[in-house]
Amino acid sequence: MLAFVASGSVAALSRWTGNIETASTEVLTNRPEKATPTDPNAGEPLNLLLMGSDTREGENGKIGGNASDGARSDTTIILHVSGDRSRVDAISIPRDSTVDIPSCVTPDGSTTAPQHTKFNAAFAVGALVGGDTASGALCAMQTVETLTGVFLDGFMVIDFQGFQRMIDAVGGVELCIEEEINAPEANNLHLDPGVQTLHGAIALDYARARKGVGDGSDLGRIGRQQQFLAALVRTVMSADTLANPGKTLSFIDAVTSSMTMDDKTARLDNLTGLAYSLRNLGPGSVTFLTVPYATDPYNPNNVVWTSDAALLWENLKQDRPLDDDPATASASPSATNGTLAASGASASPSAADDETIDPTASPSTDDVKEAGREAFTGADTTAVCD
Secondary structure, three states, X not given: OHHHHHHOOHHHHHHHHXXXXXXXXXXXXXXXXXXXXXXXXXXXXEEEEEEEOOOOOOOHHHHHOOXXXXXXXXXXXXXXXXXXXXXEXXXXXXXXXXXXXXXXXXXOOOEOOOEEEEOOHHHHHHHHHHOOHHHHHHXXXXXXXXXHOOOOOEEEEEOHHHHHHHHHHOOOEEEEEOOOEXXXXXXXXXXXXXXXXXXXXXXXXXXXXXXXXXXXXXHHXXXXXXXHHHHHHHHHHOHHHHOOHHHHHHHHHHHHOOXXXXXXXXXXXXXXXXXXXXXXXXXXXXXXXXXXXXXXXXXXXXXXXXXHHHHHHHHHHHOOOOOOOOOXXXXXXXXXXXXXXXXXXXXXXXXXXXXXXXXXXXXXXHHEOOOOOOOEEOOOEOOOOO
16 A cells, blocks of 8 residues: 555556455444545544465465365454554464354355364354355454454455565565574475575565474464564565555555455555555554463463453554553553563554664664564564674
8 A cells, every 4th residue: 555655556556456356244244334544534443354365276276385175364463553544553363362263154144153262263164164265254354353342344365376476576575584494394494594585485485484493383473474574564665665666566466466355445445545644654653463362271282362452452442552551540652561561562653663674783682572472663673683
């Protein structure tokens, strides 16, 4: 959307929205009416569910390798855009969260059975019963709304092809790799420590890698994905991308050609209005964090959401900064509040919004944020390379 602002091409955006496969959310009942933010003065917050699909349909099979039938979404992020368009929050949901998945309605009218299991089963069972990606996304969407009480305005799902193409479209993403990576199950991914530019295929393998990297957990992978997305935000918002029409057009074309989105979000007027209203955002206005969690006492391989998550969801519903605590008289959007710090959900937009990020810089240990466990913005440092 930011890239669209730079290109100024409504005709091109019309073509991009034509790329997107859409699905109606009309099958979902008892939903509040909301004004759609089509201009910078709308003042309405926006919540979208972003998912990465591991479907092997079409060319995705060649990229992702062999896998069991069906489609899963091990990457799920609630994207919150504030009503005043001054901040964006990206909240990762661990796939191994033990949750109650409700009975879901699919576009063809079918329903799934409720179950108590891992969160990522919501997408899988929806796709299995409904027979397509949209059904999986709608079930994940209904599950998040049931668990959090946060109304979601829509969803976006991107597959392997789309991810790989969008990275190549911007010429790769520069990232600090702190330790050697050997991940045989991620297409034999091997990366040496240091600052490197990851291009499409390698970037996809890095984002998917779990075993052979760090502690081998999905929680560790969430942290690395957040670091990568923050680096992508900096790349897309950089002058090198926004001042290059060819690069911006290629980037948006790559994303939309491999995306499934709900039909309301994909409307041309919605996308253009939202894009324009976000034109002044910088990397420091985009915050990444993970739902506050603890080890599931009944299954050490899973996690459960802690009581801090309740405040997180309430702040989302009220469109407040995520570390805001109304019960504290001195509550403020300061990163020093610490209300959710223990579970990694405390951060605020950095004053370094417009500063150039140097991944080779060596900040003090206190200045380095722990991605996945601690909230951080696109202007913060999460890794240090010699």
